[in-house]
Amino acid sequence: EITVTQSPATLSVSPGERATLSCTASQSVNTNLAWYQQKPGQAPRLFIYGASTRATDIPARFSGSGSGTEFTLTISGLQSEDFAVYHCQQYNNPPLTFGQGTKVEIK
Amino acid sequence: QVQLQESGPGLVKPSQTLSLTCTVSGGSISSSDHYWSWIRQHRGKGLEWIGYIHHGGSTYYNPSLKSRVTMSVDMSKSQFSLKLSSVTAADTATYYCAREVGFGSGSPSPDCWGQGVLVTVSS
Numbered sequence: 001e002i003t004v005t006q007s008p009a010t011l012s013v014s015p016g017e018r019a020t021l022s023c024t025a026s027q028s029v030n031t032n033l034a035w036y037q038q039k040p041g042q043a044p045r046l047f048i049y050g051a052s053t054r055a056t057d058i059p060a061r062f063s064g065s066g067s068g069t070e071f072t073l074t075i076s077g078l079q080s081e082d083f084a085v086y087h088c089q090q091y092n093n094p095p096l097t098f099g100q101g102t103k104v105e106i107k
Numbered sequence: 108q109v110q111l112q113e114s115g116p117g118l119v120k121p122s123q124t125l126s127l128t129c130t131v132s133g134g135s136i137s138s139s140d141h142y143w144s145w146i147r148q149h150r151g152k153g154l155e156w157i158g159y160i161h162h163g164g165s166t167y168y169n170p171s172l173k174s175r176v177t178m179s180v181d182m183s184k185s186q187f188s189l190k191l192s193s194v195t196a197a198d199t200a201t202y203y204c205a206r207e208v209g210f211g212s213g214s215p216s217p218d219c220w221g222q223g224v225l226v227t228v229s230s
Contacts, residue, residue, distance in 0.1 A: 043220035043221060043222055044220055045220070046218050049218075053210075087153065091213045091214045092213045092214070094169075094214045095167075095170065098153050099153065100153040
């Protein structure tokens, strides 16, 4: 089973600033990595797949990068609706595994 | 726009079997391109993938739960189901159903989720 680790656990950012979230896999997952946004009381929503491809209707201020074991989600110009928990998940090999999540909170 | 909705008891006694159903609307459960999965989230924790089923009957269960999990599909009702046996308090979680698709490489992965249902295991 591939272990996925996210850092930091919590990121405090001011509106309008940039947020950089990290995700590390215990072995190469190529670019088979997704990012999900989850707000309180809601289901996760797919934001990025293939490490860098935005899902339908996801704004361009969200960008994903990386391959192999190291991945980054960057949110440029944070808006109020972006404050949430972000989960990364590998789908290179089953079982699918998720990181513990990074909470992006208002500074 | 496909929608998924979980249903089932919110309270299950220890040692019993947790049973949940997911109803799919706005899309075909018999699409060969899609797999149907269950994922759970312990309160305040990360997400744990339980497994998937394809309408043709193929399944993949997380090895950590494999001995207790059974999934099935009822195409006539556009539903798929999860059974988790011998539950304990550690199985208390919000359970999500999801549709999985292929993104061009790797395994299928969730692209659309139900709202989730909280299941508590307690006597």
